[in-house]
Amino acid sequence: MSAAKLEFLREGREDTMLETDQTHAFERYKVKIDSGRIERRVRLNNGLKHLFSLSTVFALVVLAILLYRIGVQSAGWLDLQFLTSNLSRFADKAGIYGAILGTVYLMLIVVPVTLILGVSTAIYLEEYAAKGRIQRFIKVNISNLASVPSVIFGLLGLAVFGRMLNLGSSILAGGLTMSLLVLPTVVVASQEAIKAVPGFLREASYGMGADKWTTIRKVVLPVALPGILTGSILAMSRAIGETAPLVVLGIPTLILKIPDSVMDDFTALPIQIYYWTLDTVLTPEYANLAAATIVVLLAVLFILNSVAIIIRNKFQKRF
Amino acid sequence: MNIQNPEIENNVFDVRGLNLWYGNDQALKNINMQIEKNKITAIIGPSGCGKSTFIKTLNRMIENVPIVRTTGEILYHGNDIFDKSMRVEELRTKVGMVFQKPNPFPKSIFENVVYGPKIHGIKDKKLLMEIAEASLKSAALWDEVKDRLNDNAYGLSGGQQQRLCIARCIAVQPDVILMDEPTSALDPIATLKVEELMDSLKQEYTIAIVTHSMQQAARISDKTAFFLMGDLIEYDKTEAIFSNPRDKRTEDYITGRFG
Known part of the structure; x- marks a missing residue:
């Protein structure tokens, strides 16, 4: 039992009730964390990472095409x-x-x-x-x-x-x-x-x-x-x-x-x-x-x- | 309560029936208090008791908060600072302020010190240099910075920055220096230096300081005012407040029972 909790008890504070309730909530919560769930989330994260990087590449490709085309067309004219x-x-x-x-x-x-x-x-x-x-x-x-x-x-x-x-x-x-x-x-x-x-x-x-x-x-x-x-x-x-x-x-x-x-x-x-x-x-x-x-x-x-x-x-x- | 001082001309500030509201919340309630010349007056009290509000009212900095409303009067050498003929800019050159967090400008040490004199129209380079030297010496900072006056003030330590702010305040040659918890952001050694500095400054200036530390108030001040929930509970000589408080609430506070 923590020192703080002990003090609460000594003073007969009712707040300690809250702490017991929370302990129960933590127990219930622990059961819900299963490894299959984590596995799915990690895979989702990896998938999204590739999607996001593709978006970036898309913008860069457009810029590259633009620069290439005007570069080729203007070659010899820009002097x-x-x-x-x-x-x-x-x-x-x-x-x-x-x-x-x-x-x-x-x-x-x-x-x-x-x-x-x-x-x-x-x-x-x-x-x-x-x-x-x-x-x-x-x-x-x-x-x-x-x-x-x-x-x-x-x-x-x-x-x-x-x-x-x-x-x-x-x-x-x-x-x-x-x-x-x-x-x-x-x-x-x-x-x-x-x-x-x-x-x-x-x-x-x-x-x-x-x-x-x-x-x-x-x-x-x-x-x-x-x-x-x-x-x-x-x-x-x-x-x-x-x-x-x-x-x-x-x-x-x-x-x-x-x-x-x-x-x-x-x-x-x-x-x-x-x-x-x-x-x-x-x-x-x-x-x-x-x-x-x-x-x-x-x-x-x-x-x-x-x-x-x-x-x-x-x-x-x-x- | 109202302590009448027979030597009226010794009072720099005479606060009479001051009330202050933030919107509908009353932060100061019928404050009556005199601040004496060449003394250090400490203002103590728990957080939210109105002590910072009070000190910022003395040079009307509080009016930067748009919803503030005041009644009553504060006489500064006999003139009401709320009077229409009183320009805040003029009041603040006479009643300078040092803030809780060191707030130098992002300029050189020299430019920081001469900011005040410059905006008040002094252009002579030689004179500015003399002012800078005198102010930095008064703030016990000269020896530490004399070789790097053109360095950025942000390269100084927190304690040095705070003394720079005090030097900057002194450079305007005020009559009163208001200090709003000037050492709360500093370590114990820097705090000690600022406290020693205050003691030497009171020869020439009147100082009012808000502090969270009762030890600090006991160490440095001549008079102490105790504020609670917007009321001035007790105001007396510092020894009297700390050794023989008349009010039970003052006693509870200084013995650490709350706050």
């Missing part, structure tokens, strides 16, 4: 001339210089607009807004916004920026539309990063007489920055790869002029892939150009995602 030439009617003279520049211009708008609006929104919701029903409602709806299909954002961009503000299919219209598209993602990622900053750091700052904004600027944001950057880079890579909103905005099929201001019409990498693929009916070699453009786009996206992973690993949780 310096391809990267530095503008569009041409002749497939062997055509290049994606204009599309690369268009994508860069697009990012020059999307990055500042989403970072400023997104991080500000996240700061407001996490640090300033009173915690309550309204704040929760806003947060849920920002998350909902993140899952709205991109073509709908394209329609919104067409109506507001293209028509109402009369920006047409310019870089500015495209950039603002793309910003709307990825803004919810940036907001949610920044919110998570800010929420992960431990409260005791804020307390330390407030305890020395710091006001809220000083605390946010000097304590919260530096600690949250890696998380904000990781989320934002992933959002940017989405903006670089999106096609639908630009198609809806009516980005012209053929641009021979290299854009030199944000009010100019432009083309971007995914759009270029889209139109070259459509035009393959006319000129079969365009398929190779599309493949070469895909290689460039994928390379950019892989680099961006790697940077995001590196940042995340470098600033692993320190608390």
Whole structure:
């Protein structure tokens, strides 16, 4: 009999009754553990392990096929001339210089607009807004916004920026539309990063007489920055790869002029892939150009995602 | 109960009829208490008795909990800290705080100490360095860290981190230092160092400390307040509380019969 139980008995506590009941339950339980049951569970576990690994292999196979096909198709087409030439009617003279520049211009708008609006929104919701029903409602709806299909954002961009503000299919219209598209993602990622900053750091700052904004600027944001950057880079890579909103905005099929201001019409990498693929009916070699453009786009996206992973690993949780 | 002190100007804090609620739960009930200048005031009591709540009310840190409501007044050198004209930021530069768990910023030791002076507008590098040295010396940490001021504060031991937090608090030049169980996360040797430090600090600062350890209260404090279920049961000179408690509940608590 254990010392604790002895003490219970001495004190005449009724809790000891509970202990006897439990002993009975353990006896009954022991009978149910038979080896056949364990054998079946181990076999189920092994079966599931193979199923899970097959799922992983499936994704890898798809990626391998994709890379192989575009690799073969783009071989011989992806060279310096391809990267530095503008569009041409002749497939062997055509290049994606204009599309690369268009994508860069697009990012020059999307990055500042989403970072400023997104991080500000996240700061407001996490640090300033009173915690309550309204704040929760806003947060849920920002998350909902993140899952709205991109073509709908394209329609919104067409109506507001293209028509109402009369920006047409310019870089500015495209950039603002793309910003709307990825803004919810940036907001949610920044919110998570800010929420992960431990409260005791804020307390330390407030305890020395710091006001809220000083605390946010000097304590919260530096600690949250890696998380904000990781989320934002992933959002940017989405903006670089999106096609639908630009198609809806009516980005012209053929641009021979290299854009030199944000009010100019432009083309971007995914759009270029889209139109070259459509035009393959006319000129079969365009398929190779599309493949070469895909290689460039994928390379950019892989680099961006790697940077995001590196940042995340470098600033692993320190608390 | 209400102990009137004839030397009013010696009181840093004069708490009058303080009540505090978390939502509908009353955590502090009609507290009347004075905290004297250049003394160490210990606040003891079992978990959930309101002692942490009380100390956090003194610099209004408690207001970071959104559902808190208070009535009554707390006079700090004669001015009500709940008055509209009182800015919490200003109050907290005068009434600093050291927390239960060491909470340095993920910055260098130097940056931690000068955080307060910097946010209050001091930019002169030389002056900041002097402040850092003086604060770290006051916190008995200077000799251990003077060669690695630019190292990350998280490389320090728990006890050193807590003394760094005390140095960081001192760097703002407060009048009062509130300590919320400052040694509960530390080992006995680090605890001893912090206690010795408190004794030297009371020359210049008024200290109020919440502690779970009655031995600690007996060792270091001049006055002790015993809280129970949100009531201030007894408040007197530490020797009196520990040798001759007037209330039966105080006696039961300090002799270890509950809590």
